[in-house]
Amino acid sequence: MKVVQLTSDKKKIEVALTPALLPLYDVENSIVVVIDIFRATSSMCYGIENGADAIIPVSQVEECIAYAEKGYLIAAERNGEVVEGFDFGNSPFSYTAEKVAGKTVVLTTTNGTHAIHLSRKAKSIVIGSFLNLSSLATWLKDQQENILLVCAGWKNKFNLEDTVFAGAMVDKLKGDDFRIDDSAIAAADLWELAKDDLGGYLAKTSHSERLKKLGIEEDIAFCLNVDMTTAIPVLDGEKLVKL
C-alpha cells in the first residue's frame, strides 16, 4: 500500500505584529527578521553596509556608557537630542562609512532590543529594513526555513511602519513554497496600499506625528529608501555583524 504524505511540509511565513505576541510562535524553528523601521534597524543596515565591524544593540543609555570604556562608539538620544558625552544619536546619517568603518557602535534602542531579546532562541536573527529589502529577501528564500517577521512596534503595541515593511517582505517571498498566516496576509495588503507612496501612507500614523515633533523628518524619509543597501546584519552573540 502506498502511503501518501498528507502533512504539508511547506515552510511558513508568519508575522508577529508586536514582540508581545512572540510567545505564540515557534521561534526556535524559525529564522527571525527583526524590524524597527524608525529608526533602529534602518540605522543598523546602513552602518553594517558602511563597514562597521559590529553594532551592539542595548536598551538603556546607562548600558551604553559602560561600553564606552572599551573604546566603542556610543549612540543615544533622548527627545531628539544626542545625549551629552555620546558620539552620536540614532539618526541613520550618523552611520556613514566616514564615521563607522572599522568601528564597533553601541546603539540604544528600546523596542528593537526588546524584540531581539525575545527572539534569542531563533535559528538565526537577521535585521531588516527597507534599505536591504531585496537583498534580505533573496537570502531568506535560499534558506528553506520557517520565517518569522518580528515587528518591534512601539512599547509592545502594533505600529504601521514595521507592519508595512513586513508586508513588503511577505510580498517578495510569497509563492508556492510558503504557507502564510493571517497577519502576513494583512501586512502584505497594507504594503500593497502603501507602496506607491510610502511616505504619504505612513504620514498618517501617530508615530509619524511624534517623530515630526522631534524634527527628524529627513531621517524618516531616509528610512523609506528601498534597496539602497545589500548588507544583512546578523546577530552573533551580543553583536550584529555582516552576514
Place this chain on the structure above:
Amino acid sequence: MKVVQLTSDKKKIEVALTPALLPLYDVENSIVVVIDIFRATSSMCYGIENGADAIIPVSQVEECIAYAEKGYLIAAERNGEVVEGFDFGNSPFSYTAEKVAGKTVVLTTTNGTHAIHLSRKAKSIVIGSFLNLSSLATWLKDQQENILLVCAGWKNKFNLEDTVFAGAMVDKLKGDDFRIDDSAIAAADLWELAKDDLGGYLAKTSHSERLKKLGIEEDIAFCLNVDMTTAIPVLDGEKLVKL
C-alpha cells in the same frame, strides 16, 4: 491670565488586535466591543435580536453541562458536530426566534469567552458583529467614551475577519471626535479593501480553510450579513442581555 487647555480631550478609538495585547490598553476607562465574527459574536447578536432572555458565554463544554441542570439551553460543538446531549451547536441558524425566544442559552466559545474575561474591568462590554454594525456604531457614538475594539482572534493570534470588522466600526466612528491608533488605521484600511466583496476577501484566510472543512460555509456567509439586526448584547454580570 487665560489658561489654555492644550491636552487633547478627544476620546480614543483603539483596536486590540488580539486578547494577548489587552494588558497594554486602558480597559478601565473604555467601552469594550468584543468581536468574534466566526461565529460566536454573530450568533450572540442574532440570538439577542430574536428574543433570547440572555446568552451566557463559557469556554468549556463541561461548564456548559453544569448549566443544563438549571433548565438553560446549552450549545456546544466539536469539529463541526453538535456535542451529544446538547440542544444545538454554534451555528447562528440555531439562534432563531423559534428556538431561543424567552430562553437563556449557554454558548461555548473559547476565543470569545477569553476576550470577554480579559475585558472585565471595562466601563461596559458590548458585543459586535457585522449583523449589528450600524446600530452598535450609533450607540457607541452617543456614549462619548473611549472605545476599545477587542478582536477575539484565534488562540491569541491575529485573525483577519475580526480585524476587518474592527475596521468597519472604525470607519463608521472616525471623524473629528476621536483620536485613532495605528491598529485602528490598519483595520480601517483592510475594511476598505474588503468591503466590496467581504466573502471573497476573507476566503483567503487560513481560518476560512478550517471552517470550510467543517462544512459550515453557510454559517460563514450568514455572519457576513451587514446590518441584519439592531439589538446590542451587553454584559450584565455573567450574562449577555439586550441593551
